[in-house]
Amino acid sequence: MNVLILGGTGEARRLAGELPGHAVISSLAGRVTAPRLPPGPVRVGGFGGADGLAEWLLDNEINAVVDATHPFAATMTATAAAVTRELGVPYVVLRRPGWRQGPADDWRWVDSVAGAAGTLPAERVFLTTGREELAAFAHLDGHWFLARSVEPPQPPLPRQLTVVLDRGPFTVDGELTLMREHRVRVLVTKDSGGEMTAAKLTAARELGVPVVVVRRPPLPGGVEVVSGVAAAVSWVSGIAGV
Template identity: 60%
Template sequence: MSAHVLILGGTTEARRLATALAIRPGLRVTTSLAGRVSRPGAVDGEVRVGGFGGAAGLAGWLRAHRVTALVDATHPFAERITANAAEAARATGVPHAVLRRPGWDLDDDWFSVASLAEAARLVPRLGQRVFLSTGRLGLAAFAHLTGTQFVVRSVEPPEPPMPPHSELVLARGPFTLADELDLLRAHRIDVLVTKDSGGAATAPKLAAARSLSLPVVVVRRPELTSAVRALPGVEGVLDWLAGVIPPEGACAADTCP
């Protein structure tokens, strides 16, 4: 029976990993997407969409589909999914790793906060026209700020509540430095709020803010527990999988028919 890798996806790194694995003979690759974006990018291999029903549901899926290895390649702020994956892996004994892109090297003059709520408390002291680049979830943390103008960029329209004085920009990255400079200047932005998602795709907004000497509020990413195997890139995950997946034609004791 072929080995089966389940990727909890939704990130650029998850798509790259699926592409690298899908071409390998004798290996089944499934990427699971949460379904929050109606038009996700193309993914190689099998794709499933929707939640599992918590850690217990994921554990049941791992058993039912004879998963050999589980890779959590979700967004660094997908805290609930990451916790459920770790619990399901412990319950089933399925080898498990987290593909987590490194965070940004933050400027010493920027403001590092622990949550969106803390960011919302800080923003009124820093500026009146805010580029809110935190994704379409969590905007409720800023909904009480009636004296602040927000520009909210999202791939799809966010759900309410939103800040009362908001302009929505629907756009899908990646964005260039020139794109970000144009946006900040056109909207007369005087403060940027974002999450430490890491990666090159969203870094130009930080470079643009630095170029214009704008204050930046960065929400720190949740910490992974020491028990979780965290790997910083696709190549590291491929190396780890090479030691986990049985050679072609063989199978692990608990995945043999």
């Protein structure tokens, strides 16, 4: 079969190497200059909306789509779900489980990054929401921010901002050192799930730092969801009748 894998997540990269016998194309959004590439053919950039995606799927005779985008890539997921439904192309969302709060964690859940900006319990803030979300905090002149991203962020930005350019996976010791060095008093993150960036949550627990956690956007109604690479491989095999 011709299989399209959407997303530059770790799960997407692993899945691309676990589908022998199929013609797999991986699609990356193109937001990072030097992304980690999966094995096999890769396309980079948007499709040009729903019409562009539909045309691309038809032109490339795609038989199945696995959406392994980031849990917060809501627009891409909504578009892919609608287009594949209209075309009758089998579609599944590969979505890692979210993080689970433990009894020793001080987490404050919010529905959006804007909501997080209005729910900061301290003034020295560690932002790990991604460089494209920093604008939501730009108006908070009374706060100091530490932001971590793969590439430098673009304005608008908070007035008091220190940027650390780094890419996971991160260690608990490294996160403890970073948070102590910058005297972080609150951590802001999205519920991305996975192990690559979970060390910050352990560090926050050990330091007694509260965490403002942005909930995941809801998935489109009626989509099939699997939670691991092995399950996605089984889904593809089922579609192929193997």
